[in-house]
Amino acid sequence: MEIVSFYEKRLQDLVNNITEDQRLLKQYEALLRYETDPRALGRCEKEIERQQEFVTRYQQEYSELKQKIKDYQPTQLLYVDKQLQQMDEKINVLLKGQIAIYKNQHQMRQALLERYNTSEKVIIGSITQQLNQTQLVLTENLLQALDSNMVSEPEMQQMLAVLEERLPSLPLSQAGIAEIIKNPELDVRHKLKITLPIIPTLVEYEGEIELGSGFNIKSAWQLLIAKLQRR
Known part of the structure; x- marks a missing residue:
């Protein structure tokens, strides 16, 4: 049972890390939407790319834990799997198009303001x-x-x-x-x-x-x- 408790602790740590990174991802998305400094936009993009690396590591951790405690924490494992899928989808949307849209909007706002x-x-x-x-x-x-x-x-x-x-x-x-x-x-x-x-x-x-x-x-x-x- 001690071994199970060890893996359960790892699973809880994984849940906590995912929750914190989801919060950060929302903050980066909000910054992209309203940021006016091109350098800050670039930093947000790099941070989102880092989030993608974290998701890859979390998925590896999840796969290992799933084999160890699938009979003890099925509900928690399903929750982690769902959250990782949502994070991965959100990051892909941002990196494959949304960031470009935000940058274009920034350029449009700047051009509009030049009229005043x-x-x-x-x-x-x-x-x-x-x-x-x-x-x-x-x-x-x-x-x-x-x-x-x-x-x-x-x-x-x-x-x-x-x-x-x-x-x-x-x-x-x-x-x-x-x-x-x-x-x-x-x-x-x-x-x-x-x-x-x-x-x-x-x-x-x-x-x-x-x-x-x-x-x-x-x-x-x-x-x-x-x-x-x-x-």
Whole structure:
């Protein structure tokens, strides 16, 4: 029985290690999602690769323990097997594509922020961190249309009026937007340039707007206004 207890202790240590590494993996994934420093993104990627090495060692340990105590701890062994599979799947997803997506989103956020001055970046930066890749593409398309004079003065006025009606529903993190909309010293175009990034956070639109080369600013603009008017 002492031998069994020894292997049971090893099994519990394995469970503890897996639990701790799952916690770390979630932290790395969160950092990838919101990190803005390319060097930090690189460090996260290396740490996730290390996690993959740990999983390989854990699987070897699990295989050995399974042969020793399969008749004593079947439930615990099944739990370990399931957790290792989940870790391995998560790591593969991150390394095979998700990291590239996060890096691309970082580049898109940086390019979007280049449109603004230093003080405006403080407001826009926190908003862009909330946007996923599709939302970033929509925001960029809207800003390009605005900069290219593809939106008429009445259309800009209409959008701004609708956004002003939504001010009470904005989260505290976007409080700076309310001050911009109400600022009498800014013209309509400038106000919209700063407020457009909040639109994707206020409406559901994915699948209804073509964001590729066929992007139609007129239909997209009217669809977004209609959706913003719905409470």
